[in-house]
Amino acid sequence: xxxxxxxxxxxxxxxxxxxxxxxxxxxxxxxxxxxxxxxxxxxxxxxxxxxxxxxxxxxxxxxxxxxxxxxxxxxxxxxxxxxxxxxxxxxxxxxxxxxxxxxxxxxxxxxxxxxxxxx
Amino acid sequence: xxxxxxxxxxxxxxxxxxxxxxxxxxxxxxxxxxxxxxxxxxxxxxxxxxxxxxxxxxxxxxxxxxxxxxxxxxxxxxxxxxxxxxxxxxxxxxxxxxxxxxxxxxxxxxxxxxxxxxxxxxxxxxxxxxxxxxxxxxxxxxxxxxxxxxxxxxxxxxxxxxxxxxxxxxxxxxxxxxxxxxxxxxxxxxxxxxxxxxxxxxxxxxxxxxxxxxxxxxxxxxxxxxxxxxxxxxxx
Numbered sequence: 402x403x404x405x406x407x408x409x410x411x412x413x414x415x416x417x418x419x420x421x422x423x424x425x426x427x428x429x430x431x432x433x434x435x436x437x438x439x440x441x442x443x444x445x446x447x448x449x450x451x452x453x454x455x456x457x458x459x460x461x462x463x464x465x466x467x468x469x470x471x472x473x474x475x476x477x478x479x480x481x482x483x484x485x486x487x488x489x490x491x492x493x494x495x496x497x498x499x500x501x502x503x504x505x506x507x508x509x510x511x512x513x514x515x516x517x518x519x520x
Numbered sequence: 521x522x523x524x525x526x527x528x529x530x531x532x533x534x535x536x537x538x539x540x541x542x543x544x545x546x547x548x549x550x551x552x553x554x555x556x557x558x559x560x561x562x563x564x565x566x567x568x569x570x571x572x573x574x575x576x577x578x579x580x581x582x583x584x585x586x587x588x589x590x591x592x593x594x595x596x597x598x599x600x601x602x603x604x605x606x607x608x609x610x611x612x613x614x615x616x617x618x619x620x621x622x623x624x625x626x627x628x629x630x631x632x633x634x635x636x637x638x639x640x641x642x643x644x645x646x647x648x649x650x651x652x653x654x655x656x657x658x659x660x661x662x663x664x665x666x667x668x669x670x671x672x673x674x675x676x677x678x679x680x681x682x683x684x685x686x687x688x689x690x691x692x693x694x695x696x697x698x699x700x701x702x703x704x705x706x707x708x709x710x711x712x713x714x715x716x717x718x719x720x721x722x723x724x725x726x727x728x729x730x731x732x733x734x735x736x737x738x739x740x741x742x743x744x745x746x747x748x749x750x751x752x753x754x755x756x
Contacts, residue, residue, distance in 0.1 A: 407635060408686075414718030415751050482725075485718070486682050 421478045427471035431464060465516050473509045477502060523549040525559055526607035529571065532618050540618070543568075544607065556608065557585055557596040560622075573622035580735060583670030586613055587622055593672035593733040613675040615684065629671050632688050636696040636714065641707035657703035664698035664743060666736045667691065673730035673740050679723040686719035690730035690740030693721065697743035700750060708750075716751055 438455065441447045447455070455461055481498050488494040524546045532540035545567060547559045557575060564571045573596075574584040580598035587596050588611040590604055601608070616624035642651065674680050674689035688696070696715055699705050715721040721744065730740040 407631075410714050410717040410720055412713065412716050414720075414722035415716055415755060417718060418722050418748065419752070419755075486679070486723075489682075 417478050417481070420474055424471040424475035424478075427467060428475055431468040431471065434464070435468070462516050466513060469509055469512050469516070473505050477505050525549055525601055527559060527563070528607040528609050529560075529563070529622070530611040531571070531621050533620055534618060535620075542609070549601065554601045555597055556587075556589060556599045556601060556604070556610070559601060559608075560585075560596060560610070571622075572620045581668060583668035586670035586672045586675070586735075588612065588614055593676045595670060595672070595735040598735060613671055615675055615681045616671075626671060628684070629674060629689070629691070630669075632674075632692040633669060633695060635688065636692050636699070636711070637707070638695050638699065640699075640702070640705055641710075642704055643706040651704045653703055660701045660703070661698060663738055664694055664701070667694055667698075667738060668736060670735065672733045672735055673738075676729040676733035677724075678727055678729065679725055683719055683723050686717075687723035688715065688720050690724070690744065693724070693747065694738065694740040694743040697747050700747060712747070712751055712754060715747060721747060721751075 438447070438452070442452055456465070480501055484494055484497050484501070488497060525548070527545045527547060528542045529545060530540065531543045532538075545559075545563050547562045547567075550558060550562065557578060560571070560573055561575075564573075573587070575597065576582040576584045578597045580595050583595070585596040586593060588609075589596065589599055590609050593613060596610075610622065612618050612622045612624045616626075619625055640651075669691055671691060673694075674684075674691045677687075677690055679687050680689040693715065696711060700708050700711050705711075724741070724744045726741055726745075728741045731738075731742075734740070
């Protein structure tokens with residue numbers, strides 16, 4: 402007979418669920434903007450200087466920052482859930498989630514530095 | 521010569537040393553509208569008395585004969601033979617420990633049901649007669665109270681396959697919601713506390729196998745969604 406000791410509720414999980422959905426809404430609104438920009442460059446409506454002018458604007462930088470935050474939060478929670486689903490050994494799960502957090506934070510910092518260090 | 525039904529039935533005796541295998545049987549079509557349980561009964565009573573499976577009411581009320589039928593969970597007693605591709609593959613409920621042949625160990629499943637405290641918890645003094653409920657409040661229990669705890673939904677849930685030790689599973693959570701929405705129950709807060717957990721509740725990724733599998737056509741995914749919305753409204 403399978404006996405499992407019941408550890409009770411950890412009162413967690415709500416924030417992950419909430420932030421994943423909130424970031425999804427932000428992504429759904431902001432991600433298409435970058436593709437519109439891309440298409441505009443490809444079909445020649447915007448030249449390089451025009452693109453730089455758009456990205457350089459403080460409004461664009463703020464929107465870009467929000468987009469990166471939403472992207473990282475959404476990807477982090479999504480991949481964390483997958484690791485929790487399939488990696489059952491805590492000695493693997495916790496280091497993998499931590500490694501993912503470090504890599505993603507590094508990526509976000511690098512990207513934000515590019516956005517804001519633009520002269 | 522009557523029409524014969526071909527079946528391939530899972531056999532396993534963990535006490536013996538033999539490995540699990542699928543055994544072929546041929547059963548005559550006894551009557552129109554014959555159900556899968558009738559075929560299993562025929563095998564047990566006429567062909568091979570060692571075939572072991574659970575059954576009781578034979579009409580989809582007791583929830584004993586939850587089986588995996590051609591890859592889909594359902595109750596043998598209300599699954600018509602007609603419409604099933606032959607040979608009919610009959611296996612025990614997936615991801616469960618087999619006790620023998622088609623009988624699985626349901627202890628953990630019922631333990632998880634017990635964890636959601638499936639009984640009325642009321643603070644108000646016991647009235648002289650029954651606790652009254654308006655027809656509208658009573659209607660909110662529709663779609664929950666019909667559950668017969670056969671386990672078809674929970675054992676069809678991939679989240680429960682991977683994390684069944686912690687994720688409560690669709691059947692238990694459907695019942696958790698049944699008590700959360702019950703107007704006579706005063707323990708809503710504690711009930712929400714009990715399930716607010718990354719594993720106990722939020723392992724549900726809306727795969728909806730539970731809804732597909734349910735022989736009573738209930739929707740545990742919707743019930744879990746309702747619990748999540750209750751938690752959301754409590755926090756925001």
